[in-house]
Amino acid sequence: MSYDFNKIEDKWQKYWAEQKTFQATNPPLEGELEGIALPKFYVLDMFPYPSGAGLHVGHPLGYIASDIYARYKRHKGFNVLHPMGYDSFGLPAEQYAIQTGQHPADTTKVNIEGGVDKEGKKIKGYRKQLDRMGFSFDWSRELRTSDPKCYKWTQWIFIQLFNSWYNKDSDKAEDIEALISIFSSDGNAGVNAVCDDDIPEFSATIWKQFSNKEQQEILLKYRLTYLAETEVNWCPDLGTVLANDEIVNGVSERGGHPVTRKKMTQWSMRITAYAQRLLDGLKTVDWPQPLKDTQANWIGRSEGATAEFKVLPLAPSEGGGTSRNSRITGDSSIIGILLERAKEMRKKPTKAEAKLWEGLRDKKTGLKFRRQHPIYKYIPDFVCLEKRLIIEIDGEIHQYQLDEDAERQLILEEKKGYHFLRFTNEQVLNDIDAVIDEISNKLKVLPSGEDLGGDFSNEEDIGDIDAVFVETQRNIENSGIPPSGARGISVFTTRPDTIFGVSFMVLAPEHELVSQITTPEQKTEVEAYVEATAKRSERERMADVKTISGAFTGAYAEHPFTKEPIPIWIGDYVLAGYGTGAVMSVPCGDQRDYDFAKYFKIPIPNIFEGIDISEEAFSDKDKTIITNSDFLNGLPYKKAVKRAIFELEKLGQGEGKINYRLRDAVFSRQRYWGEPFPVYYDADGMPQMLDKKFLPLELPEVDKYLPTETGDPPLGNAKAWYWLQYGDKGKVVTKEKFESSSPSGRLGGDLELNTMPGWAGSSQYFNRYMDPHNDDEIFSQEAINYWQDVDLYIGGSEHATGHLLYSRFWQKFMFDKGLVPKDEYAKKLINQGMITGTSAFVYRTFYFYGYAHDNNAKEGVLDFIRERPILISTNHHDLLENDEYVKDFNFINEWFVSELKREFEIDDVGGINFKKTTPLHVDVSLINSSDELDIEAFKNWRPEYKNAIFILDNGERYDSNTSLEGRPAGAFTVSREVEKMSKSKYNVVSPDEICDQYGADSLRLYEMFLGPLEQSKPWNTAGITGVHGFLKKLWKLYHSGSNGEFFVNDSPPSEGLGEDLRTLHKTIKKVEEDIENFSFNTSVSTFMICVNELTAQKCHSREILESLAILVSPYAPHIAEELWQKLGHNESISKVPFPKFEEKYLVESEKEYPISFNGKMRFTMKLSLDLSKEDIEAAVMAHEKTKQQLQGRTPKKVIVVPGKIVNIVG
RNA sequence: GCUCGAGUGGUGGAAUUGGUAGACACGUUGGACUUAAAAUCCAAUGGACAUUAGUCCGUACGGGUUCAAGUCCCGUCUCGAGUACCA
Incomplete structure (x- = not known):
């Protein structure tokens, strides 16, 4: 009986679905016993976005790894939660909706469930593709973020954030009601909160006298999600704002559209409140170091000090002051x-x-x-x-x-x-x-x-x-x-030790003081500069780092210690958004300051002992000794920093400070296909939250998915988008209906037009999986207390500063509110590497022609040539690169010229220029395992090349004139190159193709076999025959009867030489270690070795083969189930206990010792492990080959490491 | 620029605390079976010389520590990822 993988895999996939084999049980109610004895284990894959393009073989890499781990843990006796769902809101569906008018909900559904969309595009569907690979997901817990039942809880969390503020004293989020009661009793002077920095101080009395609107306005400045006018990254082409992590190199991550700065009123998340805790939490989780580094970098903590520089009054001769706007x-x-x-x-x-x-x-x-x-x-x-x-x-x-x-x-x-x-x-x-x-x-x-x-x-x-x-x-x-600079310019510096090296100050051009301190003499210049920088886009500013520019304001600040006047400049190398938007410039210690000073001929005082700063700034902290700096003289970096801060504090002009680069996260998107905010604006224009009982607020229907004519987000197109509520009854109505309703007792107003960003739905989904159908709460306390957190989280590193940071922030918030027991939700995280594609190329040569001009009769020459592109195989291309081509293959040229002559009767044709070639992507499905092109298939695929002339590897010509019989036998080899797997590169390999041809078990094994999980590696379909062959051998091992019938015998394995038990236990040990270390590639090798050995040993022992089936089952579950059933079991293999490793089978009495001379291994020698060092030495020295090696010399030293090696020196 | 990671056969990759470099596969070559192909099986396969024994060189490069280095230390180069006027 042969290994019919298609039949087997189909059978077991059905079985698992019908039997609900992988459904995880939540802790049972009292009295029920099942499940409660089992320890939990939560294995999670990062939420996929269901794109219409479907999966390629790169996508399931992480899913296979997590599935193996989940299955392994089931064998180890854990109650495993291994859910899957879809992050189904998102830009691509919306872009597609804009293009085709189809509702994103419809296309998303087709993308998930498969079918044909209205454009006639056939979509396989994510779910079917996933099912084909035999994943042990608990589909009963599936989530879709675009499902109102799911986004109800995203809206709910938003409300919780709105109703919270961050208390720095308790270092956690607290209820806004608590803050209101503090305001009413003591005002805000004693409140130590993370909040906006422009909040006036008020007493309880003043608080009470504020109007409701004024109170709301003030509270907004404290809430963890707040509405504020902020500078946002506006992407005009996408018609939306983007978060910092959605911008790469100054353009949008999706589509590469330009991004500009714009002031807009937006919802923001006060993630900065959690900056330190997000940093600290990284130390407690087992995540990849590069990922942690990226997050730490993004949070960007820097320790230093603030320093206050007073602005000196202007000398009367300079006119004093500038006009200010009243x-x-x-x-x-x-x-x-x-x-x-x-x-x-x-x-x-x-x-x-x-x-x-x-x-x-x-x-x-x-x-x-x-x-x-x-x-x-x-x-x-x-x-x-x-x-x-x-x-x-x-x-x-x-x-x-x-x-x-x-x-x-x-x-x-x-x-x-x-x-x-x-x-x-x-x-x-x-x-x-x-x-x-x-x-x-x-x-x-x-x-x-x-x-x-x-x-x-x-x-x-x-x-x-x-x-x-x-x-x-x-x-x-x-x-x-x-005027308001009376209190000076505040700067942040990480090098307060260099304060005596300050020779100027620089403000960001946008700094609010600029217009106030600029002298009349400098006004024109400064204003021109400010205007010029405002015009430059962020991208330009970033791209152009080299150009030094700035302007002198004419004003001076006073050095806090020397009291010397310091010129104040403006320059665009100082960013308005970081620190205070102003710097104290220490040209001797900072290269940017140095360059600026050199350019504008500002003095560069040296405050470093024994350092030459004539060429560049000196920024090495460790080697720093401060000099020319009064009380800091002679101090090394660390001591100088401490002392400088101490002195600044004594003066009342500075203090130690920690600064973060992390900004609050903009949470509004001007898009249709996202979670609606549960927010309406009341008569005062103040945002109000919907009551929980009205959730979810469902996404309205719109005619078109573009912004409205007035520039409002797409929700502005909704006919009914007003909230109308009387008491316990509320609903969404049209504007007319709202306006004609009775104002008495009415609540409501226009609903928020923005929607939430992509990361909203993925920031708590991992907890929702624990209790996904709960309609009363986001999850029950029983569920969260049982499942606690994710034990293993697998996904791509591209989420480092997006999803993985925001979700940690929400988790910490949920922790503060007492809703979750852990403030980090994922104990262990692995970034799977990317599987790259191996693109195939043919080369097209270009050629020129030259013949007697002005010959209109020869009109058709150009077309004749155009219709006959010449494609050359890779070895010719290589020759070309080495300039060796023309002389070797001149005959092609000659032939082509003669063709032209024959066709057009012209004599003076120039010829072919083989030098210029362009690579052409070829669909990888047209390439066989030896990288040879199927030329006829290629011509069908690309009709424009149907008349092409192919130059084969051996130099033979293959063109449309060649008859099928007379076709040259030579091959046409393409060149291959590793690139990202993408449709446009024609290098996409779909898992379905592989499953058809080799089966899901082969695919699973092969993806693991390719290399370490975290590493990026190229896909090459040809290699899959290796693991496929292994599965066939495995199958054969159980089918050693006549005609390949299933055969095992029940005789105890020890009857033989015991070799099979040794092989088995060696395998158990290695596989167990490998899975625990996520080294899946090596365990596949181990299986191969095991099967090769057992085959050689002619093992038929039931005991051995049963254990082997279990060992293999996490990796190749279908074949394992089938074999398990054939071995006579009625239950699924999935929860059978993992075989127990026993050391005793691996104990050996002899060892093949490598005998080396001066560290080089020369021969091996079998010796008993019982021998003492001396015995071993004696035995080795007595060996004939030793004598031969030494050739009469006496060794200086003999190193014997029992059980390892013998090394003879001399 | 800074931070992190990685450089091993034609290819993907193995190599536990320093202890037989190249496991396991792919590919290639030769052979068996077959009318033929596929499938399957056997053998060889880091390079050079010798083609029997064997010798030399080999884990990006240059040094070092050690009886012994892919592995540890110092320096250099290349590639990849993240970040980028962050004061």
Whole structure:
């Protein structure tokens, strides 16, 4: 009986489906026993996108590996969860919808389930393709992200994120209600949250006075998903924004379209809150190092310091100040103006202010203090309203405005009855206790007044605050004091140790201070530069790193230590989006600063001991010794950094800081085919979440999938896309219906037009698989507590900074909310390598012709030549490359010329130029295993080459004139090259073809046999005969009866020489080790060796062959099931215990010792393993070949490693 | 540029803590069977010289450690991946 793989595989695939063999059981209810004793094991493949192109042999590589592992774990007694589903929202379906008008849901369904789409395209379907390979997926748990039942929970998580904020004190996400109650009791001063950086400080009183809308606006700045105007990567050709990880080299990952920066109001995810935890978590998971590195790189943590550089006032001769746009606009409320001013100042507290605030906040003095709180016409540093005590810290800036300060103190003291205390920076920083004492003493002697907090409704004040505020602004401007730069330019640096090497500062052209500090003299130049950089696209800026450009603002900053003036420049090498958008430039220590300084002839002071910086900057931290740097002199890098930070903090002009490159993730896409947001906008335009009971909010039908005429996303085309709700009843309605509904008790408004990005649906799917049909919760606590996390996750490395980072973020969020027990969801992750294609090429030569011109009669020559392209085989092409062709194959030329002459009767034809060739991709299915082209099939495939002339390997000519009988026998060999597997390269091999021809078991074995799982390797169908031959041999081993009948005998294996048991146990040991180490390629070799040996031993022992069937079953499950059944079993092999390895069968008494001389192996010698070192040495020395090798010499030394080797030196 | 990974026959790749380099396959060549092909089986197959024994060279390149190095150390080159004015 021969090995009929098609029949066998079909049979068992049906059996598994019918018997639901691989359905995983969730923990049973109490009283039921089955399943509970089994330990769990969760094996997961990354969510595939079901594309219409179907699978090629590269796709299932990871699935085969995970399937082997899952099957192995079942044999090992685990309850294995091994699900599969589809990430079925996505761009390709939508692009196809735009092109053909078909609903993406329809095409997606066909892509998964197979069939014919409306265009008449035949699609096999992912599911059928997967089933054919014999995967042990639990299909009862299938998920499709585009299924409303599935995206219901994506929407639900979105709402959870919206209703959460990140508390830095507890270092986790917390409920937004908790934040609201803090605001109502204490305001936001004591809140340590990850939030937007432009939040004004407010007291509880002010919070309560905010309108609902104002409160909502403020809360948005804290929520973990928030709506904000952000700079996004806009891709006009795709009509959508892209995430950073969707952009490669400045163009879109899909399609390579240009991307520009644009400001848009978008939903964002506050992933930055988790930056540190995402970094820390990497240490706890067993993931590939390159993947971890990529993530760490993406998060981009850098340790350093902030430093504050004061902006110096402009010399009067320079005109002082620039005109600023007045911030006062007609429609802003007065509270708004003052709050804005206050928050702007609070944003940049000086070190001394921050320190004193620590001493005053939270009623530490027994009384409530506020900082930067508007009083009458001014904003003092601190105020205790109850005691009418104002505390001011006089920094350097104060020196420039003594008069104004004196004046306002007078006004406040005399007219408003306030008391003043003034301290200097030094007092606060050096002896905070004394300062606090003085304040406390002062408070004791002052009488109590009423709390005037938020008392802005006083009519009298409102009248003139506006005017006075403007006046104050003007005064500041006229005095030559830099306006909002008064508090200086903040920079982030990882090299605070080089602060004495600063010779200039550079701001990003987009920096908000640029327009404020630029002197009138420099204004034209600066504005021209800013405009020029704004025009350059991100791509241009990135591509053009070499060109140095910038402009001087005319302004100077003050060095915090030397107090020297430092020129302030702008330049586009400083990025607005990183750090503070400004740098302190240390040209001697940073190459970019160095180049900039050289270009603009800025001095380059050297602060490195014994280092020559005349040619380039010196950035080696380890060899650094600082000099010319005051208190840092002589210090090595690390000590200098510490000291510099210490000194900066002492001055109140800086502190140690950790910076991250990671940005918040934009979560809106202007697409149709994605999860709709469960969000409507109320009458105030504020976003509101739908109640859980209304989920899922289903994707509406639209006429077309393009943006609307007004530029809205495709959902803007939906006829009904308004939310209308009264009490417990809500539904999606048309605009008209909404507007005509009764406003009384009505909730609702227009629904969000954006949809969620591709990664939304894949960020918690692994947990949803644990309880996929639960309609009440995302998963039950019983399910998550049983399955816990993914034990083995296999997928491609291309998801490193997308899915794999975002899903970790969501998992940590879910962990914070107590919904999942693990804050990392995948213990072990493997990136399978890519299987590349082996493209085939023929070469087309080009030739010129030259004949007497002006000969119209010869019109047809050109066409004649065009219709006869010459294709040469690869060896001719190689000759060509070596310039050897023309002389060897000149006869082709001669023949062609004679053809021309015959046809057109012309004498002076030039000839063929063989030098110019272009490679042409040939479909790999037209190539046999010896790389020879099927020429007739090629001509059918490419009709434009039906008249082509083929030059065969042996130089013979094959063309359309050659009769079939008289055809040259030579072969036409193509050249092959490894490329990515792709339709356009005609090198795609489909798994279905392989299954037809060799069977799924062969495919599975071969994919594993190709090489290590993680490595990328080329596909070559020819090699599959090796593993296919192995399966036939395996089959034969069980069919050694007459006429190939099934035959095993029941005699105990030990009756023979025991060799078969040795072979078996050697195999068990190796295969077990290999699977545990994910070294699947070597275990296939091991099986081959095993079968070769057992065949040679003529093994028929049932005991041995039963074990072998189990060993093979994870790899080649169909044949294993069939053999298992033939061995007399009625149950599937899939859960039979794995054979137990027993050492005793491998114990040997003898060893074939390699005998080497000076490290070179010369011969081997069989010796007993019982021998002592001395015995071995004696035996070896006595050997004839040893004497021969030594030729009479006496060895200097003899190394004997018992059980290993003997080495004779001398 | 920086970070990481990898360089072994004609090809895919093996080689455990340093201990017989090239397992297992593909391909190639020769042979058996067959009218023939396919399938199957047998033999050879890193290179060079010798064609019997054998000798020399060989794991990207150059050094080093060691009785012994594909494996460890130093330096160089090439390829691949990620990232890129990240201060």
